[in-house]
Amino acid sequence: xxxxxxxxxxxxxxxxxxxxxxxxxxxxxxxxxxxxxxxxxxxxxxxxxxxxxxxxxxxxxxxxxxxxxxxxxxxxxxxxxxxxxxxxxxxxxxxxxxxxxxxxxxxxxxxxxxxxxxxxxxxxxxxxxxxxxxxxxxxxxxxxxxxxxxxxxxxxxxxxxxxxxxxxxxxxxxxxxxxxxxxxxxxxxxxxxxxxxxxxxxxxxxxxxxxxxxxxxxxxxxxxxxxxxxxxxxxxxxxxxxxxxxxxxxxxxxxxxxxxxxxxxxxxxxxxxxxxxxxxx
DNA sequence: AAAAGTGGACAAATTACGTCA
DNA sequence: GGTGACGTAATTTGTCCACTT
Numbered sequence: 315x316x317x318x319x320x321x322x323x324x325x326x327x328x329x330x331x332x333x334x335x336x337x338x339x340x341x342x343x344x345x346x347x348x349x350x351x352x353x354x355x356x357x358x359x360x361x362x363x364x365x366x367x368x369x370x371x372x373x374x375x376x377x378x379x380x381x382x383x384x385x386x387x388x389x390x391x392x393x394x395x396x397x398x399x400x401x402x403x404x405x406x407x408x409x410x411x412x413x414x415x416x417x418x419x420x421x422x423x424x425x426x427x428x429x430x431x432x433x434x435x436x437x438x439x440x441x442x443x444x445x446x447x448x449x450x451x452x453x454x455x456x457x458x459x460x461x462x463x464x465x466x467x468x469x470x471x472x473x474x475x476x477x478x479x480x481x482x483x484x485x486x487x488x489x490x491x492x493x494x495x496x497x498x499x500x501x502x503x504x505x506x507x508x509x510x511x512x513x514x515x516x517x518x519x520x521x522x523x524x525x526x527x528x529x530x531x532x533x534x535x536x537x538x539x540x541x542x543x544x545x546x547x548x549x550x551x552x553x554x555x556x557x558x559x560x561x562x563x564x565x566x567x568x569x570x571x572x573x574x575x576x577x578x579x580x581x582x583x584x585x586x587x588x589x590x591x592x593x594x595x
Numbered sequence: 596a597a598a599a600g601t602g603g604a605c606a607a608a609t610t611a612c613g614t615c616a
Numbered sequence: 617g618g619t620g621a622c623g624t625a626a627t628t629t630g631t632c633c634a635c636t637t
Binding site: 429430431450471475479482 | 603605606607608612
């Protein structure tokens with residue numbers, strides 16, 4: 315493309331600009347809502363790949379350009395969009411306040427710098443209210459909201475983008491915290507069960523089943539629970555078994571919304587024949 | 596009908612400004 | 617007054633999708 319014309323092609327090939335698949339966005343868009351996978355991953359981002367040097371170079375040039383123009387972009391694909399935004403919204407800007415128009419001010423040397431807008435409480439409140447109803451805006455909603463707030467549509471769009479990002483970040487933190495708690499709970503549970511196993515093993519070694527010492531003819535079968543009789547009462551199962559014979563653990567993670575729900579259901583049941591005897595035993 | 600090009604929308608990452616302790 | 621932390625507006629980049637050529 316144009317890039318190859320102006321750059322050393324050998325370098326480009328050497329850098330290996332293979333397309334990196336970012337399925338995340340795709341997955342999000344295909345699903346009806348945002349899906350949260352309960353996994354903690356640590357990986358390099360696609361933008362941090364082999365093309366980094368090239369991107370950084372373009373980025374540097376871009377910054378030098380944008381710091382003067384305010385809205386233009388070095389990327390050819392984006393110039394169109396920014397120009398469109400500027401062209402379309404420049405007419406609207408005439409209707410907006412001075413404060414909004416002067417997002418970029420010029421210093422003594424004529425160099426324009428980005429000036430940050432602080433939204434008023436009223437503007438923030440209205441945006442928040444709107445976000446509650448719909449986290450994304452269609453063009454008409456954006457226009458209406460911008461008019462209502464005396465802002466440019468682009469500013470409304472940016473606010474919603476940032477708001478979505480903040481929401482997601484917050485949700486991720488909440489989920490992370492919850493998973494930590496789940497992990498702690500399961501670790502405790504694991505320790506307790508290990509202990510119980512150990513106690514059962516000890517019990518098995520020290521207490522040979524009573525019926526083993528009896529002649530077969532003296533053994534009776536409980537008609538209710540179909541267990542061999544003669545064990546209740548005298549052998550209560552020892553200290554460790556009492557109270558720990560049945561475990562039921564259910565963890566449900568929902569995060570407060572329909573998205574990102576998953577569940578861990580663990581229901582190990584340990585029936586202790588000694589404490590589970592029927593009345594007939 | 597299939598391929599290429601284009602524009603819009605979005606997420607993610609990042610930058611940079613304003614505020615406050 | 618200087619400074620670092622923090623919140624957040626704004627920008628950049630990459631991707632997907634729908635539509636057009």
